[in-house]
Amino acid sequence: MDMEATANGSIVESQRLLIDGPTNPMVTPMLTDLYQYTMAYAYWKAGKHDERAVFDLYFRRNPFGGEYTIFAGLEECIRFIANFKITEEDISFLHDVLPSTCEDGFFEYLRGVDCSDVEVHAIAEGSVVFPKVPLLRVEGPIVQLLETPFLNLVNYASLVATNAARHRLVAGKSKVLLEFGLRRAQGPDGGISASKYCYLGGFDATSNVAAGRLFGIPLRGTHSHAFVSSFMSPDEIIEKSLRSSDGSCTCEDFVSLVQTWLSKIQWLPSFRGIFSETNQSELAAFTSYALAFPNSFLALVDTYDVIRSGVPNFCAVALALSDLGYKAVGIRLDSGDLAYFSCEARKFFSVIEKEFDVPGFGKMSITASNDLNEETLDALNKQGHEVDAFGIGTYVVTCYAQAALGCVFKLVEINNQPRIKLSEDVSKVSIPCKKRCYRLYGREGYPLVDILTGENEPPPKVGERILCRHPFNESKRAYVVPQFVEELLKCYWPGTSDKPREELPSLQKIRERCMNQLEQMRPDHMRRLNPTPYKVSVSAKLYDFIHFLWLNEAPVGELQ
Amino acid sequence: MDMEATANGSIVESQRLLIDGPTNPMVTPMLTDLYQYTMAYAYWKAGKHDERAVFDLYFRRNPFGGEYTIFAGLEECIRFIANFKITEEDISFLHDVLPSTCEDGFFEYLRGVDCSDVEVHAIAEGSVVFPKVPLLRVEGPIVQLLETPFLNLVNYASLVATNAARHRLVAGKSKVLLEFGLRRAQGPDGGISASKYCYLGGFDATSNVAAGRLFGIPLRGTHSHAFVSSFMSPDEIIEKSLRSSDGSCTCEDFVSLVQTWLSKIQWLPSFRGIFSETNQSELAAFTSYALAFPNSFLALVDTYDVIRSGVPNFCAVALALSDLGYKAVGIRLDSGDLAYFSCEARKFFSVIEKEFDVPGFGKMSITASNDLNEETLDALNKQGHEVDAFGIGTYVVTCYAQAALGCVFKLVEINNQPRIKLSEDVSKVSIPCKKRCYRLYGREGYPLVDILTGENEPPPKVGERILCRHPFNESKRAYVVPQFVEELLKCYWPGTSDKPREELPSLQKIRERCMNQLEQMRPDHMRRLNPTPYKVSVSAKLYDFIHFLWLNEAPVGELQ
Known part of the structure; x- marks a missing residue:
């Protein structure tokens, strides 16, 4: 081990000590699909386990028929990798589960695996985000092992934060929104995560005591029907x-x-x-x-x-x-x-x-609950009502209108070779290369377009015209002169690089970011009915490269 | 403390020692709605905290447009109460959260609270169950505090087990069903619970390593698209x-x-x-x-x-x-x-x-995956296919077709006084009284009807005609002569009673029970399109009592 490695090692060590483990102690390297380990073995066996791969985590479609998504779950991902360690018990279990032909050297290798040489860039948690733009870009030798836990930690978090933000937009700023969903949530931490990410997306408080304690969310609650029926008459009141x-x-x-x-x-x-x-x-x-x-x-x-x-x-x-x-x-x-x-x-x-x-x-406060959701809030607004606070449970925490977000984790580069995943369905073709992502803002202060470029392309410049192309549709392109350029991917886990690490902000700060970002969007992207899609584009150079690679990889048919 | 109490105390102690805590360590008395503690304080303040209450946990409608539900989550509920203890940290948090006017005596009282004097009767986990029939009947002095965790532990478990069973019925017995949902599940234990309860409901294996280890579920997995794209050509293969x-x-x-x-x-x-x-x-x-x-x-x-x-x-x-x-x-x-x-x-x-x-x-095996669900399985069957195994993820684990089950926890008796919860919506009126529940079987071996009776009514007898009445609809009633009578509620937590405690069977046994019970149902209740509702009834005596109590509690209007 040379001096540099030692120095880096101790930086990683000190970072790890500063970052707590995931909120749920069940989030460990075993919370994954078995194929991550069968693949890890096959990579190891082929001598490919030290190759540096770059993966993008992104989604393909906004949820709930909308045109925006709130990114959430990043802090939990960083906590996960900061504490990534395969224990002896884990290894012994894997040894039992994998075929007996697997060689011992592999298990020895797993013993030493951590995320000290993984680098993670991400969009700030609480940001408004769009399809195809990488929410996380993860590079390193064992990145495949992070796929399932990262997807698990981001998919639901982003889904429920988006759902909460949508409820806030319908309810309006002046109303109090209370999350009451624990009893109907999908399991214990379906409930706890829901409370956290509903707060992030704009709710004011939760009924969930555990979440209130873990995340400092304001708590609310009074009594139920059972309390009322448990009394017979005022005569029983002694004191x-x-x-x-x-x-x-x-x-x-x-x-x-x-x-x-x-x-x-x-x-x-x-x-x-x-x-x-x-x-x-x-x-x-x-x-x-x-x-x-x-x-x-x-x-x-x-x-x-x-x-x-x-x-x-x-x-x-x-x-x-x-x-x-x-x-x-x-x-x-x-x-x-x-x-x-x-x-x-x-x-x-x-x-x-x-x-x-x-x-x-x-002016006595009136709280309403009972199976409320975006539609019923909208209907109440149209009818006219005197409700000051809404208690929302099932529909917000289980994301009843759409119970899953489809984030994927795709290989875009290995050993500096860009890779593409083809599909007969164009929307499923991945955008290859290690990329940078920018948000370009217009004169009125609204974001105009997100643009993805190759890593080494010069960044878009304020006041300079840049061509933004649809990644797969030749005819869709537009020149943009940005008034402000924001680089979206920041370094949250530098690995062995010397990049400074972005701090993980408090939940309160993330919530503020989310509220500010929602405020900043052009209203037509945000409306419930027929919202205008926000544009996501690639640079001209990246466009050309995608199509070169596509032709290269796709098999040629034979007419008969 | 007298001798009997001491004896019971040590029985409870020994039971507790035999039963592990909940699978997810985040399931504690704090995983609840704040109002359970505000009510606990109000009960304590009114001197009502030692009154024995009886609560029923039940649902009102079968999920997924079907006419049956699989009951799951019981073992986790029993693990929860067996280890119920409010810690000093919990108490100190509650002290901070509740109004400062709350008296110290209450927190002193909370220190001593456990579930040693709570009694839980339940239907066996893995059973086919129906609306309005209590899945759990919980009695004791602090039962209100169990509402939220019990609902959280039962709602999703039963929902996903039912979803899995429905997928199994469409796929047919000969196909292999693999659960691949972790990455899209609602949070980390949305994934782990899903794997457990999908297996219970008839899946054969999971990709989820943590669930495989925790519950002994067979594991499956090979490789992903990224593995394929990570290679360039056979030349790179060295060994x-x-x-x-x-x-x-x-x-x-x-x-x-x-x-x-x-x-x-x-x-x-x-x-x-x-x-x-x-x-x-x-x-x-x-x-x-x-x-x-x-x-x-x-x-x-x-x-x-x-x-x-x-x-x-x-x-x-x-x-x-x-x-x-x-x-x-x-x-x-x-x-x-x-x-x-x-x-x-x-x-x-x-x-x-x-x-x-x-x-x-x-005869090479063909596995199919990609957003499969009940409908696509059905469509594949109709088209004809050569698939041997189905990998199902998002739709089964998030219960996309209906993301929540609406179990409720209602007070039915307090201090031996039956209580009813009224509602303008008849389907929401609760069935009062501490009850017994029976399943009556007909000549062909199929279950005919479930019947609820008062606790002290004589049980239905084989060969003897009994009147089964719809609880709320006067005109719906039928005589039944059962060929076999099964009492549904068994004692899983005897509290201070001397009833024997039902063992908690292994997941494998629960799964077998589920498969057997599904097999036993009359096929028209189980079909996907227009299934026949299974009948749930009350005894004539209970019917009369419900309606007496209803008239007694409902306010009388005034015509003007």
Whole structure:
């Protein structure tokens, strides 16, 4: 081992020590397809295991019928390679699983494998990204072994972040978006990842305690229908006293205070005929919940009947709290016609504000949940509603509208030889060569086009005209004079190179980047219906090379 | 603490010691919705935390437009409760997250919480199950805290097992089904759980190394397109010798042997005009792979052109292997018209078998992959194909056709008081009471109906007529004379009761149960198009009680 290698080795070592392992401890070099190891053996056997390969990780189509995607999952990929190590137990398992003809030297080789000589360039996590542009460019000798874990860590993360961003765009900036999906998520960390990447894509909070703790995401939650049904009547409430908010006095019988308010509400002429008796188990549950959380009283009002029971019961408790100087938070609706009920509840609150002179009561927060998704949010907007916060679960976390993103990991160069993957389906042909990627911005500040070039081509220059070509369609091309040029791929894992390593930003920073990038896009790329595709192009030189290589590799048919 | 409690305590302790924690170490009491802890506080504050509640976990609709579901996830639920413990770190986090008004006594209480006084009855994992029938019945004082983790562990597990079973039914028993979904799965254990529950539902193997190791699932995998493109020409192969299968001789130049066979194939009159030159990098890759795995040579043949390059190259290598006493396994197709290519490849193999007199060559295995799902399998069957094994990824693991199952966890009794959850949507009304569940079988051995009864009702008897009523539809009812009665809910976690605990069977046994149960169902319930709904009923007594409680709880409107 020469001096340089030692120096590099210790840099790698120190980097590794600074970067935690993947969030889920099950993400190890064994979280992969078996063929990665059969191929590793075949490469080793052919003496090709030290050849440097370049792979691009990219997707071919934006999800959800849209024209944009949010890139997420990068931090987990870097954590994975920073801690990549095949353990003795792993090796012994592989030894059992692979054919007995596999030579021992291979297992010896696996013992020494790590990612110290792998180099990873990537687009910043949280960026708006487009088909065919490499999200990660991975180079090195054992890169094939990273394919499955990288795809697993990027595919779902990017899918759910994109889904969250789409929900945010429909809901509008002023609404609160809460992610409630853990119970329906695809497995335990389907839930945990969903909470992380929904937050990244623009949600405000989650119900998931584990995710809140792991990632510092704000947590939200109050009570369920079961809490309401678990009470029978206010008579069961034993501890009835509540101290006022400022501590100056104590109401000895909060239950009676609530009952008094309920009678007052019942006798309001405005509510004549709307309701008579409310459900007593619900009233008991609300009262108990307020006694437990006087500062943050939020009630689920649809267990029995929203307008005839839930809302009046809530108001009675909120007014009793108000007497003691507490301000109730609001209600949650979890069934029925959310637009209608939210408007009716708002009217109810406004009447209370006016009749009893309680300033701000009409602005009580209304949260809606129950199988919400992009379409239902859109429909609610069109109908008109009074909802302030949306709790979204199943549809956002399982990406119900499209449950998978199709990122692929394709070989583009080996031993400095560019490689292409052909296919009868043109959209599946890969763009060969180790490449650089740029985003070109126009006069109005919007991104105009992404362009891929060969590694050694001069970069596009501000104010200089450059020809952008569609990679596979001869006739699609355009000259662009960029006002600003952004190089997209940055070095996140330098391997043995001396490139500086980009820091991994906090989730909060990544979320801000995502929000800023979404803001920056031309609106027609972002709309739900018939969005305009954003253009992804290659340089003239790369275009020519792709087509030279294509002709070279494709077999020639014979007419008969 | 009296003697009995001590005795029970140590039984619970010993049970806990025998049961491992959940497969994913991230499954802890923190993997839950925050509202489970706000409710726990409100219960504690109201002195209700020691009340015994009964919750049912069930779903309301079968997934994928079908009329059956496979129940899975039970073992993980039992592992979870057997190891349920809120740590000091958890408590300190909850302390930070809950309002500062929460009293210290609550956190003290949480320190002592475990599941030793919880009782869990469940249907055996791997069973065919139906809407409204409780999959788990959970009783005890802190059961609310189990809601989110249980739903998370059951929802996806049952969904993906059902999806796998549906794929198996379409593919037929004779085909090999391989799960290849890890890279597109919803996060790391979306992948690991998928592999487990696909196997449970009838798949034969997985590509997922971690899942193979964790659950003893057979592993499969060979090579990818990148492996093929990473070679340039057979000239790069340095180590060219291959020992014969019986060790009796060594072929010093296997590369030349392959080339010789390729020429022989090229000159066969049957193939005149079908192909001329094959791709040399592909030939090099196949040859290398065969040198590494002479006993298990399976080649991906669609990197360049299936019929003009991949299949002839494969045959040349397979024939060379055959000279040395090795039997090649077959080919994999990953694009294009799989029906057509499989038939063409089969014809090619048959010609080779005949022309070169290689017995069995025509029966070479053909594996197909590339975005397969129930519909494409069905379409392939209708077209006719020669595929022996299907590799299925995205569509089976992400349950693309329906990405979530809607299991719910509803309170049905508290302090021996039955509870009902009403809803304007009748399908969402819960069936109250602690219940027993039976499956009644008819003369032909098929299950006829599931029936739910109150806990203390006498069980249905073989040969005795019993009235089975639809729980919510007055006019739907039928008399049944069962030939066999199976009680569905068994005790998997006895808590402080002295009931014997059902063993948790191996995954292999659960899979067998699933296969047997699917076999036993009347075929019209199982078909893909317009399946007949299987009937789920309640006893006459339970029916009356549901409707009594319903009237009692629903508010009465006022006409105006």
